[in-house]
Amino acid sequence: MSEIIWPQGFVPGFTDNYCSNEVIIAGLMTADIWPLLNTPSLWPSYYANSTNIQFQDGQGPELKIGAQFSFETFGFPVEARCIEYIPPVKGQPARVAWHGWAGEGDTRLDVHHAWLIEDLSGDRVRILTQETQNGLPAIELAKAKPNPMINGHQDWLQGLVAAALKEKGQES
Template sequence: MHTIHWPADYLPGTTENFVSNEVIVADLSVAEVWPLLNDTRAWPTYYANASNIHFHDGSGPELSSGARFRFTTFGFPVEGQVNEHVAPVEGQPARLAWHGWVEGDETSRLDVHHAWLLEDLPGGRLRILTQETQKGRPAAELARTRPNPMLNGHQAWLDGLIDAARARRR
């Protein structure tokens, strides 16, 4: 199975916080799920923790390489820029990643790299992996919080994405 491509400054284990969520499900494909992840208008319909999505550069609502956007998640107003955007191609995983940040001083600044990997597996299965590394004091506080809000929040995003893709079939 494939792995996330990490920028050197965000390599897991070298930042204040890291979370990893993965699902493997039967009877769905990357082609069915990708549109729901790539089109930010869909996010709030299946993931309650994403709101106020806006694009700065006139692009959107679909994500694309270099697109600048902002959204609210986990109570943070996150600015983001897509730095990896590989749409589905037969035999290769789809990839989506952005650098996100919350402006502030050394006590409130947050920097993240959030990445997604979607791949079709043998036997009609779909694998979705999403991982995020975070830097800054808010990241360190999130890492110590139990239950882990990032782990649980990203699982809700994955579960909602799968449920929405299945609902579109009906």
């Protein structure tokens, strides 16, 4: 299976916080998932921890390389820029990732949030999301039990799958 491509400074094990969430589900394909993830204005419809999504400079409504957008999540107002964008192509995983940041000085949080979606044999799709974080807020998040990043991203994955199944007229 494919893996996330990490930029320098955000490689897991060398950051202040890291989380990884994955689902593999039958009956969906990358093409079912991509429109829901690629259009940030849809996120709040299936992920309650994502609000106030806005694109800058007339960009959007879909992501693309260099697109700058903002949103609120985990209590942080986040500014973000899409730095990896590979739409679905048969036989290759779809990828999207953004660098996000919030705060200044001691409250500065920098993240790399990446998604990988790939079709598997047996009419299955794999959705992997991983995030690394740097900064004092990341250090605190890493200590929290239960881990809010793991739990929040699992909610995002489950909501994404449920929304895709609903779009196909199936129940989750």
